[in-house]
Amino acid sequence: MRISVLSLGLVAALVATAVHxxxxxxxxxxSCRAVAGLVAARGAVVISTGPTTYDRYVRDRRFCEITEVTQPAWVPTAxxxxxxxxxxxxxxxxxxxFPRWR
Known part of the structure; x- marks a missing residue:
């Protein structure tokens, strides 16, 4: 009984992970417009850019940690x-x- 409950819990966790x-x-x-609109609407979203690649994209610096800055992001779309x-x-x-003055 105890093993089957543990197995059931493990299966449920794996299914939840796969769905997520x-x-x-x-x-x-x-489309480019749809992806850009998603980031603009949500403020921050994790987007897949390929079968095994993804990243977190943000609308502006307010969605970054205090020690972070923004870097422009371009991704391939349909x-x-x-x-x-x-x-x-x-x-x-x-x-x-503190940019260096040359």
Whole structure:
């Protein structure tokens, strides 16, 4: 009895994980406008950019951690090989705050 309850719990966790993994928007099957609109509407969203690749895209810096800055992000979509959809967050470097004057 105890083994079957444990097995049932494990199966439920695996199914939940598989369903969650499939729920990410898949940019290569969407239009550029649709993907950019999704980021703009939600503010931050994890989007798949290929069969095994994904990232978190944001509308603006408010959706990043305090130590992060934004970096422009382009992804492949159904109608564009490079669609600007918003930004990704990256750890800030000293030069992001204090640029070198040359």
């Amino acid at each position: 993994a499939q729920s990410r928007p898949y940019a290569p099957r969407m 109608d564009s090989p490079q669609c600007f959809i918003g930004y990704t967050c990256k750890e800030a470097e000293t030069e992001d705050f």
